[in-house]
Amino acid sequence: MPSILVAYYSHGGNTRKMAQRISQAATEAGCQVEVRKVTDISVESLAQYDGVILGSPCYFGVMAAEMKSFIDKSIKLFGKGELTGKAGGVFCSTGGIGGGGELTMISLLAGLMIHGMVVQGSRKGGHFGPLAIGEPDERALAECDQYGQLVAGLALRLAR
Numbered sequence: 001m002p003s004i005l006v007a008y009y010s011h012g013g014n015t016r017k018m019a020q021r022i023s024q025a026a027t028e029a030g031c032q033v034e035v036r037k038v039t040d041i042s043v044e045s046l047a048q049y050d051g052v053i054l055g056s057p058c059y060f061g062v063m064a065a066e067m068k069s070f071i072d073k074s075i076k077l078f079g080k081g082e083l084t085g086k087a088g089g090v091f092c093s094t095g096g097i098g099g100g101g102e103l104t105m106i107s108l109l110a111g112l113m114i115h116g117m118v119v120q121g122s123r124k125g126g127h128f129g130p131l132a133i134g135e136p137d138e139r140a141l142a143e144c145d146q147y148g149q150l151v152a153g154l155a156l157r158l159a160r
């Protein structure tokens with residue numbers, strides 16, 4: 001069974017709620033999933049998973065500093081390509097439409113892609129990943145469900 005880490009930063013709880021919902025959906029889709037706050041884990045631990053999903057609130061149009069610091073520290077895994085070929089995905093919580101949520105997700109995706117990860121997009125809803133405006137509502141939670149299933153499906157196909 002492929003393993004997935006959902007690693008997030010959250011101060012107010014909105015991004016954490018998305019992380020939990022994505023985790024639940026990916027678990028139901030057949031993966032073993034762990035949810036962790038980025039400030040509680042080491043970057044070295046990333047290497048043990050088949051997939052990694054990163055989530056951050058949008059702060060001043062970009063990801064939170066705690067998440068950027070975590071991604072920067074992942075340079076330790078870059079040299080040997082320890083994340084290359086793994087499944088990846090992202091999500092974001094923002095304060096308002098046009099507040100930088102998509103920019104935040106694209107920069108999160110860049111972090112995964114630069115490691116050589118295979119990232120999941122979406123035809124429906126948020127194309128770059130689930131995006132919540134404030135506390136995740138039913139629309140955002142449905143996107144989290146769909147996205148958790150998609151990334152789990154990707155991890156399952158890559159593990160074959």
Ligand SMILES: Cc1cc2nc3c(=O)[nH]c(=O)nc-3n(C[C@H](O)[C@H](O)[C@H](O)COP(=O)(O)O)c2cc1C
Nearest residue numbers: 010011012013014015057059060061094095096099
């Ligand atoms: C320091 C800070 C900067 C923020 N900057 C933005 C911003 O540029 N655009 C926006 O839409 N929301 C912004 N917000 C709002 C947060 O993205 C939003 O409240 C989010 O849901 C917080 O997620 P959390 O509950 O997981 O911490 C900012 C919030 C804080 C605390």
